[in-house]
Amino acid sequence: MRFDIITLFPELFAPFLVSGVTRRAYASGQVDVRLWNPRDYAEGNYRRIDDRPFGGGPGMVMMAEPLARCLAAIRADHAAAAAPDAASEAVPVVLFSPIGQALDHAGVSGWAAGPGAILLCGRYEGIDQRFIDAHVDVQLSLGDFVLSGGEIPAMALIDAVARLQPGVLGDEGSHQLDSFNPALDGLLDCPHYTRPEAWAGRAVPAPLLSGHHAEIERWRREQRLVLTARHRPDLIDAARAQGLLSRADEAVVARQAGLL
Template sequence: MELCFVTIFPELFEKPLECGILGIAARKKAAEYHVVDLRDFAEDRYGTVDDYPYGGGPGMVMMAPPIVRAVESVRPAEEGGGSPVILLSPGGRIFDQERARELAGVRKIVFICGRYKGVDERVTDILGAEPVSIGDFVLSGGELPALVIADAVVRHLPGVLGDERSRETDSFSEERGASLDAAYYTRPPEFRGLRVPDVLLSGNHGEIEKWRDESARARTRSRRPDLWNGREKE
């Protein structure tokens, strides 16, 4: 898989793409990354990529021409819709685990990292970009959300995780459905007066799985009642 990031801050990607699961995916040749400096596609020698909004108002808007040229440099026209273009925006669809699984099946993803007040709407119209958000809050730019989504996607690529079974029981996994994962414990068996539940030390795998299912349901009810209520309506 190829992941391309269009940004005015390419330095923000240097270390994150070398670390953790993103770094593992690259070293295992499961993913390769290309960071595109948007200012290289500016129309003037100053690297200008933003301008005042038509109609007035506060803030600056990222210009369409540099972004379109930058994306087309890594996604030629003949690739068409086979390579999704994701525009990171608080006004986009909320990213979720289902979308992460879907994106893991494509050959290339192009991320447009928005900044300032927003991005000229014609970027979406021309490129067929998909506006995506990671939550109902605002960050100063799309670089961190792009890395979040990239991390969520590459962990679904074959051979990236050390133990593929761990993904099968993650929160929001296909096995868990719309629920959180169970509580987990490791050594020592007792710490500051708190003991690991006896069932987890019993060696009875049937009872352990039953306990984990109950733990997952209890966590979902307590921490994400919105998910739990949605399950009850199905």
């Protein structure tokens, strides 16, 4: 898959692409990331890419024309890289914005199974709405807060997608037990422990030291249920609605709620 990122600050991505376990995905080309600076497609000696908003107000607005030229260059590069007999399928243009759909595990899984996207990182007060209306296909959000630009959301999406690619994580089954995984049950993950067995007066829970696999799995399941019921009861409701909770699970949830 290929992600093209339109950003005024491509240098922000340099350490991101060579750090951590997901660097394997970028180094191998499983996730091909290409950076495009719209300033390179602006006119004039100053390569201006923003201007004051019509109607007045604070801040500056990113201009439509440099973005349109940048997008055209990306589309042309896609066409040149495609195999001669390949079907032409334009990847979507994604804008990170407050009105976008909140990104979740199901959404990330969808992107991870697709061909990629063109990620548009806005800056300043925003982007000329005419460009959005003409070219943006999808809008996404990380949550109800405002960032100074779209670069961090772009990194978040790419990182989440990259770790789902085969061979990227050290253990092929690692992401199967992730929190929010709808293929499992959508619940939160359980707590994890490592050496030493006792630290600062706190011991590792006995079931994890028992060597009894069924007991360990039962403990982990109960912990996932307890944590989810305590912190994200909405996920319990969703799992229940899908018939993913057993009678034993419901008993654990009931005890957590003080009903048993």
